Amino acid sequence: MSKSAAPTLAMVTGASSGIGKSFAEILAARGTDLILVARNRERLEQLATTLRERHGRSVDVLVADLEQPKELALVEQRLRDDVRIDLLINNAGYGVTGSFADLPLERSLGQVGCNVVALTRLTHAALATMKPSRRGGIVNIASTAALLPTPYFSVYAATKAYVVNFSLALNEETKGHGVTVTVVCPGFTRTEFQSRADYDATSMPGFVWQTADDVARESLAAHAAGRTLCIPGLQNRVTAALTSLLPKSLLVSLIGRLTQQPRS
Template identity: 40%
Template sequence: MPPSSRALVTGASAGIGLAYAERLARAGSDLVLVARRADRLDALARDLHDRHGTKAETLPADLSTPEGVAAVAARLAADPAIDLLVNNAGYAARGRVGELDPDALDHMLRVNVLALARLSHAAMAAMRPRGRGALINVASGTVFMQMPGNAGYGASKTFVMAFTRTLQAEAEGTGIRVQLLIPGVIATDFHAIAGNSLSNFPPERVMQADDLVAASLKALEMDEPVYIPSLPEVRDWEAYVAAERAVAAGASRDRPAARYGLPG
């Protein structure tokens, strides 16, 4: 991103969001920092200003509430200088279907799904008339897995993937770049909050947040729409997409497949 850009980062007070704030500030971007806790945001804004001279505005908002989402959406609509939205806010409430606290599931879906969709909508509506801008939507490597206890979280991030890929198709020719970020295990407090521990993962599977973000911004410059940080070969993703197309081609026909043995 150019030094004059202003980025709005959700979930900015910790983890991946904090790494985006740090990296963007280091590159000369001004920031709008969004998270629930005003005290953490204020401390971060002061620190970034002291170390990098960054103009960092804080916007405390609970993205599980309509009021919080509306406040951030209004900020995106009102400021023509915001040319990057990092939709990072999200968390995991894990438990088997029928056992997970339904209120916890509802709360998570409001943050991971509804807030991301609404803020993407607000950003696109603001950026499209200007013909420039970028969005980064953060999904999860669990979109490729079916793990018991992860149905709610995994599905929420599958929504992010599907929503963002279609958004990319809609953004073609508009001058707006849309990145789908699919991280694996990142060294943040995300796992502890979700009731897990980084110590349960082999060290070779755990990436540092700053490395993730540095490569994300490089991928954005390269116009690489789907960023899977440690995937060695892009052709593996291309094979995944090709397999989707093959399934899609047979998903809607005038009769059931022959293997079901029904009269033709």
């Protein structure tokens, strides 16, 4: 993909809500055809109909639970079979708050399945066509939580640290083959993420929040500019810079006090 041209066909995972839905809407408006992936068929079909009507794009729906190996395999197959796909946005993901020891292990492993295993497998499948054709790009959605160990969100933060390090290293391997990998670290973004994570964010001040549209727009601009790491939002870039100056041991204990939530 040339750095400035809109992608021809993009696959967006987690397109049924939040940041993924915004990616789909912005890309369709710019003339990109889409393959929308998530579990909620009704929401995906509704979005596909709207984007077809509003922008005249071709929009396919692929209903899949990315934690289920057979369903994930079908999404991988689509990436391998369709050489027109020149953008993969690995956006599907979620977190679960709570003490690791007290949470059911399956809930923690589910995050690894979606945020790490699925993202890695889909990236591999996309590169099977992008690398030989020397065209394409991958946008992986991590989180500012990736930048620090986060007590009571430990598995989520660790999965996102994987996404950052994997993506930065991978870009080094692929950039000489015409494929750019961009990793995005959003901060607090108004989506369904917090309610799904059972995280009470009501005490967070207004200035920390971004909209899903802003995150998607900044991510696409960074990718089009060939940037490897994108931290959307000035507030998040300032926080990331300041926290990089403090010792990790001090930060982990501070963050632990902030993230420990009273349980009823």
